[in-house]
Amino acid sequence: MNVETALEKLKEKGYKRTKQRERILEIFVKQDQYIAAKEILKEIQEDFPGVSYDTIYRNLYLLTDEEILEATELGGEKHFRLGCDTHGHHHHFICTECGKTKSIEFCPMNSINENLNGYDIENHKFEIYGKCPQCS
Amino acid sequence: MNVETALEKLKEKGYKRTKQRERILEIFVKQDQYIAAKEILKEIQEDFPGVSYDTIYRNLYLLTDEEILEATELGGEKHFRLGCDTHGHHHHFICTECGKTKSIEFCPMNSINENLNGYDIENHKFEIYGKCPQCS
DNA sequence: ATTTTAATTCGTAATCATTCTTATTTAAAT
DNA sequence: ATTTAAATAAGAATGATTACGAATTAAAAT
Numbered sequence: 001m002n003v004e005t006a007l008e009k010l011k012e013k014g015y016k017r018t019k020q021r022e023r024i025l026e027i028f029v030k031q032d033q034y035i036a037a038k039e040i041l042k043e044i045q046e047d048f049p050g051v052s053y054d055t056i057y058r059n060l061y062l063l064t065d066e067e068i069l070e071a072t073e074l075g076g077e078k079h080f081r082l083g084c085d086t087h088g089h090h091h092h093f094i095c096t097e098c099g100k101t102k103s104i105e106f107c108p109m110n111s112i113n114e115n116l117n118g119y120d121i122e123n124h125k126f127e128i129y130g131k132c133p134q135c136s
Numbered sequence: 137m138n139v140e141t142a143l144e145k146l147k148e149k150g151y152k153r154t155k156q157r158e159r160i161l162e163i164f165v166k167q168d169q170y171i172a173a174k175e176i177l178k179e180i181q182e183d184f185p186g187v188s189y190d191t192i193y194r195n196l197y198l199l200t201d202e203e204i205l206e207a208t209e210l211g212g213e214k215h216f217r218l219g220c221d222t223h224g225h226h227h228h229f230i231c232t233e234c235g236k237t238k239s240i241e242f243c244p245m246n247s248i249n250e251n252l253n254g255y256d257i258e259n260h261k262f263e264i265y266g267k268c269p270q271c272s
Numbered sequence: 273a274t275t276t277t278a279a280t281t282c283g284t285a286a287t288c289a290t291t292c293t294t295a296t297t298t299a300a301a302t
Numbered sequence: 303a304t305t306t307a308a309a310t311a312a313g314a315a316t317g318a319t320t321a322c323g324a325a326t327t328a329a330a331a332t
Contacts, residue, residue: 016279016328037318052282057319059280073209076290077318093255102255108244108262118269119229119238126244126262133254152299152308173289188311193290195309212319213289 001082003029006068013066023047024059025068033100034072034079072127074099091126097135104128137218139165142204149202159183160195161204169236170208170215208263210235227262233271240264 003025007017015021023044028035037056044051060080063069070083074094084090084103093102108126130136139161143153151157159180164171173192180187196216199205206219210230220226220239229238244262266272 014279018280018328020281048281050282052284053319054283054321055281073212078212093252093257096258102252104248104250106244106248106250108242108247109264111244111247112240112242114240114242116229116238116264118272119264120267120272121229121264122232122266124262124264126260128245128252128255128257128260130258131256136254136256150308154299154309156310186311188313189290190292190312191310 001029001068001084006063009066009068010062015062020044020048020051020055021059024056024063028069028080028082032082032084034074034081034094036074036077036079038077040080072125091128093128093130093132095132095135096129097131100132100134102132137165137204137220142199145202145204146198151198156180156184156187156191157195160192160199164205164216164218168218168220170210170217170230172210172213172215174213176216208261227264229264229266229268231268231271232265233267236268236270238268 003022006025007022010021011017024040027040027043037053037060040060041051041053041056044056060069060071060078064071064080067083069080071078071080072092072094073079079099081101089107091104091107093104095101104126109124139158142161143158146157147153160176163176163179173189173196176196177187177189177192180192196205196207196214200207200216203219205216207214207216208228208230209215215235217237225243227240227243229240231237240262245260
C-alpha cells in the first residue's frame, strides 16, 4: 500500500485529502513497523508545528477503520502500522526491545478445532513477543 | 486455585496476609472472568472505604507476577482473572459484550511451523473475540 | 472565479487509567 | 512487647487519549 492508493481509497468514501493526512501516511509507508501516536506527532511537527493530538488520533482511527492501518497495544500505548494486505491476513512476531516486527503467515484460526458452536466470532489476535536476531 | 492456596503461596515468598489482599482474592475466586481495576476498587470499597488504587494495582501486579492472576488488555484497560492452572496453559474466547470467557485448549504454538530461527520467543498471545451464546 | 458546504484542523481543556510520593499503619518475627 | 520490613492511605502527578468550540480548508456546486 502506498500513499496515493490510500488517499484514493479515502476519496471514494468522501474523505478529503489534507496535507496532514498525507504526511501521516508517508510516515507509515517509510517506516514499516508499529509506531505510537506520540512518535507520529513528533515527526509531523517538523512540517506542521501546530498539529494537535486530536488530528493524529482522528486520522489513525480513521485509517484503521478503513483498514489501511492495523493497530495493537504495546506497553500501554496503542501502536499502528501499515496493514500489509499484500501478504493477505497474517500475524506478527514483535520485538520487545526495538519494536520491529516479522510477519507470520501461520494463522491459528485455520488449524483450531475447538468446539465454538453458538459463539459468534468477530475477531482474533495472535502475536508472538520476544527478541529479534539483532536484539537477542 | 482458592484464596487459602494463593495466600500460602504468597507467604512462602515472604509476603504478608492482609485483609485487602484477601478480599481481592475472594473477588476473583467468586467471579471467574476478566475484571478491571476499577471494578475491584468499587467492590472492595464496600468493606474498606479507604482503599486506594495504589493498593489495588500493587496487588494485581503482585498476584500476576506470582502467576496467581493472569492479565490482558481489553478496551484500553488492563483486566485480570484467576489463572486457571488446573487446565494448564490455555487461551480464551472473550465476549465483547459481557466480558465472559471460554477457555480454549488449543495453543497455536504447538501447531506453528514457521521459521523463527534467531528469534528469542518470550511470550505469546492468542485470543478470540466475539459474542458468547447468551449475547449473540 | 466565487460561493457554499461539510470535512478537517487547531488549541486547549478535560478525562481516565495508571503511577508515584510520603507519612502512617500493620503483620509477623524476635 | 518490641522491632522491622511490608503494606496501606491519601492525594498529587503523569501520560495517553478524548472532547469541544472556533477557525480553516478542500472539494463540490454555482
